[in-house]
Amino acid sequence: MQALRYIWRLIIYRKFWLAAAFAAPLIVAIFISATLADIYESRAVINFKNYPELYPDSISSEGTSKSELDLAKTFLLTRHNLLTIARMRSVFRTGDRLADDQIVAAMLANTSVTISAGRNDATLMTIAFRADAAATASQVVSDYVDTLLAQNTTTQTEAATQTADFLRTEVDRLRLAAETSRTAVQAFQQAHQQTLPQTLPQRRVELERHQNQLRQLERDVFDVKSQKAALVAQLQTGALSASAPTTAEQEVSRLKRDLSTALAIYAAKNPKVIALQGRLAQAESLLARERAAAPGRKLILMEIETLEARLSDATSNRAALQDKIDALEASLRNTTTALELDRLRNDLTAAEDGYQKALAKLSAAVTGEQLSVSETGQRMTVIEPPTRPTMPSGPDRKAIVFGGGLVGLLAAAGVFLVLERGNRMIRRSQDLIESLGLTPIVTIPQIAPRPQPVAAQRVRY
Template sequence: MNFDLRFYLSLFVRRLHYFLICLAIGSAIGLTLATVLPPVFKASAKLIVESEQIPDELAATTVQTETTEQLQIIQQRILTRDSLLEMANRLQIYAARPGEVVKRLPADEIVDDLRRRITIATTGGSTRNGQVQATIVEVSFEAPTALMSATVTNEVVTLILQENVEIRTSVAGQTLEFFNEEVARLDQELATRGADILAFQERNLEALPDSLDFRRAQQSAAQERLSQVERDESIIRDRRDRLTALYENTGDIGGVNTPLSSQTAEQRQLQGLKDELNTLLAVLSPENPRVKVMQAQVAALEETVAAQTTAGFDTSPTGAPLSAFDIQIADLDGQLDFLNAQKRTIEATMEALRVSIEATPGNAITLDTLQRDYANLRAQYDQAVANRARAETGDTIEALAKGQRISVIEQAVSPREPDRPNRTAVAAAGMGGGLFVGLAVIVLLELMNTAIRRPVDLVNKLGITPFGTVPLIRTRWEVVRRQTIIFAAFAVAIVMIPALLWLIHAQVMPLDVILDRIKDKVGL
C-alpha cells in the first residue's frame, strides 16, 4: 500500500481549522490557568533530634520512646482536628485578603486542606557503616503569601517543641507517680504483714519453733522430776506403813530410827515452788499468766509457813500434846501432800509442754508462710524503692531538659519567590495539550471517514477505473457559513473559555482547589 503524502497534507490543510481551534482552546486554558492560579509560597524549617546530655551509665532517663515513634506521636498530635482548627483561627489562615472575597470553608475541608499543606519529613536516624546518622526533621507549609507560609511553619515548629517537652515530662512524671504509689502500697502491705506475724507470735508464744529444743529439754527435765517425786512418794509411803505397823504392834516407835525432818512439808513445798518459779522466769516473761499463778501460790504458801513458824505444830487441834507417833505421821503426811502437789504441778507443766510441742510443727509452717510472704513483699518493696529513685532521677533529667531533645537548626523565613505554579510550564502545557488534541482530532476524523474521496478509492472499493474526477465545489453561502462557524469557534476558544474559567475561579471555587481535588481523586 503506497502512502499518499500529498493527499494527507491536503487533508490536514482542509482540516487545519480543527487543529487551530484545539490549539487555541488548549492555549487559552493554559494561559488562563497560568494567569489565574494564585502563587503558592513554601517556607521550610529544620530541626534536629539531639541525644541525651547525660550518659546512661551515670544517670538514665525513664523515657525510652524511640525517636521515630516519638516524632510520629508528635505529628499525629499536631495534626489533630482540634489543634488544626485552633491554629487556623488564631493565625487567621483562611481570612480574606484586601479586595478578595473568600467563602468560609467547612471545618472538615479546613482540616483536610491544612493536613495537605503541612509537611513534616524525617530523615536520618539509620545506621550506615556502623554509625548512626542524626535525625533531621524538616517542616514546611504552603500558603498564598510568603509571610503566612513562614508564620505557620514557625508555629508548627513551636508546637513540635512543646509536644516533645510535654510528652517527655509527662512520661517521666507518670513513671515517678506510679512508683510513688507502688512504694506507698507495698509499705502499707509490709506493715500489715508484719502486724500479722507479730500477732501470730504473741498468740503462740509458747509454741514457736525457735524454743522447741528448750521445751523438749524442759519436758525431759520434768519427766525426770516426776520420776524422782514418785520414787520419793513410794519411799515415804513405805516408811509410813512400817511406822504404823510398828506402833500398832508395840505401841512404841522408839526402836525405829526415824528422826524428824528439819523442815516441815509446807516448807519443802514452798522451796519446790520457788525453784519451779525461777525455772519459769528463765523462759517466760514476768507478765505471763502461768508465772503470775505460780507467784500467787508461792505467796500463799509463804503465809502458811510463817503462821506455822509462829504457832508451832507440836500440839493437836484440841490443844493436847502430840505423841512422837502423831508427829511422825503428820510429818510423813505433810511430805506426801507436798509430793502430790509437786506431781500435779509437774504433770500440768508436762501437759502444757506436750500441747505446745505438738502445736509447734503447724505453727512453724504457718509462721514460715507468713515470713516467706513478708520476705517476698520486702524484696518487691526494695525493688520499688530503687525504681522510684531512678524515676526521680529521670524526672529531674527531663525537667532540666538534659534528656533527648529536639532543637531548631534553621527557623523558617519568608521565601522570596513562590514555589509554584510555574506559569511558563502551565502555559506551555496548555499549548502542548491543544497541539496534541488537534492532531488527535484530525487523525480520529480521518479514521472515522469511510467516504470515497479519490480515484484510487473507486478502483479499490468499486473496481471502477474513472476517466476523470471533479472535486466538490461549495457555494458562496456554504463557504460563508463554514467560515462563520470557524471564527465563532475561535472566539469561543479565545474569549469564552478564559471568561468561564475566571468566573468559576471567582464565584464558584478557586481553580487551584479544583485541581487539587481532581489530583486527589485520581491519586496524584
C-alpha cells in the same frame, strides 16, 4: 496490507478535516500556555527534634510521633490562620471580592505540607506555597513558619508546666505511699515477733531444748512409776524383810498346795474342795491382818505418796512442755506470716522505687520547663528558611502544549471515525457484500488516474 493502504487513502482524502481537528486544540493550548501568568513557589524545611532527657518517658514517648506532626499540620492550615495570612499579605488581587470560603479553598490549593518521618530518619516537615508573585510566596511561607514556631513555643511551655505539676503531685503521692508501707511493715513486725522469719533459728533452738526436757521428764516419770510399782508389789506380797516366813504364811502356802491337789482329783463342787477354799480364805485373812500390823508398811505408804506427788508434778510439767512444743512447731509450719511480710516489703520496695524514679523525672521536667520558658529547648528547627524564588516554577508550558497536541490527535481520530461512519458510499467489494449481500463475480482493481483537480476527485468519491 491492502486495508492499511485503504485507510491511508481515506486519511489523505479527509486531510483538511483532520488537520482542522488537530490544530484547534493545539492552538488553544499554545494560547493558554502563552497567556498564563508565571507561578513562583517558595518552600521551607523544619526539623522536629526531641529531648528525651527533658521529657520523661512516662509523659512523652521517644521521638516525635506522626500524630504530633499531623496535629501541627492541622493547626497550621486552620481557617483562622489561612484567612489572616491571606489578608495580611494580600495574596489574591481580587481578595476583596472573594468570600472567606473561596479564600480558604484557594490557600489550601496553593499550599503544600509534606511530612517525612521514620524510626531511624530525621523528622522533617516541608512547607511550600505557590503565588503569582515571588515576594508573596516567600512571605506566606515565612508566616507559616513563624506561626508554627510560636505555637510550638506555647505548646511546649504548657506541656512542660503540666508535666512538672503532674510529677509534683505524683511525687507527693508516692512519698505518702512509701511512708504508709513502711509503717505497715513496722506494725506487722511488732505484732508477729514470735513468727517472723528472722526468729526462725532461735525458735528451732528453743524447740530442740524443750524436746530434750520432755524426753528427760518422760524418763523421770518412768522411773517414778517403776518405784511405785515395786513398793505396791512389796505391800501386796508382804516382803518387808528378809526373815523366815511366818506361821500364817506357811499355812497359806500349805493350803494352796492342798487346794491345787484336790482340784486335780475332785470337781470344783466337791465338799472337800469347798472346805479347802474356805480354810484358805480364813488363812489369807489372817495373813493380811498380820501384814497390816507390820512396822515397815507406814514407811512404804509414805514413799508411795511422795512418788505420786512427784508423778503428778511431772505430768503437769510434761503437759506444759508439750503445749510449748506444739506452739513452736505450728509457728515453724506457718508460712502465712512470712508471705504477708514479703508482700508488705514488696509494696514498700515498689513505693520507694517509684518515688525515686518520680523524683528523677521531676528534676528532668523542671529543667525542661525552665528551658521551654527561656526558649532554649525548641523542638522545631528551621533548617531551610524560605527564600524569594528567582525563577518561576510553573506553569509547565511544554506539558500544556503537549497535552493540546494529544487532545488534537484524539479529536482528529474522532472526526475521522464520525465522517467514515456516516458515509454509506460503496468503495470496495467488501462494502457491496456488507450492504447488499451480493458477491461480485469480478473485481476490477483501482487504476491510479492522472492528476485531476480536487473538484473532480470529490465527484468520483
